[in-house]
Amino acid sequence: MCMISTRQVFDNLRKVVPVIRFARRTEVEKYLKMYNIDLDSGEYRCAVCGERVTRENVGMLVSDGSKVILVCSKPSCMAKADFLRLYEHL
Numbered sequence: 001m002c003m004i005s006t007r008q009v010f011d012n013l014r015k016v017v018p019v020i021r022f023a024r025r026t027e028v029e030k031y032l033k034m035y036n037i038d039l040d041s042g043e044y045r046c047a048v049c050g051e052r053v054t055r056e057n058v059g060m061l062v063s064d065g066s067k068v069i070l071v072c073s074k075p076s077c078m079a080k081a082d083f084l085r086l087y088e089h090l
Helices: 006-015 025-034 075-080 083-088
Strands: 058-063 068-072
Touching: 025 058, 058 075, 068 075
Parallel strands: none
Antiparallel strands: 058 068
16 A cells, blocks of 8 residues: 655645636637647557547646646546646646
8 A cells, every 4th residue: 555645735726826727628629729739749648548539539638837737538548547646647
């Protein structure tokens, strides 16, 4: 069992100020442009399953302002997406 101190959790949360936005499928393009993400480049992979993220399957976008992590829209990946774990990759 791995024990993490409360202080460590709060320090990690302070690393990133999360901005959570819920977008309709028709608004996804606007947010991709806002964060300068070109999904056509093929460089973005789901942080959970590793599959390529496209405009059709983007489910979640997490950013600290300089780095972006994407999660695909598969229900299994969305269910496994843990914000604290995703922040460790930023």
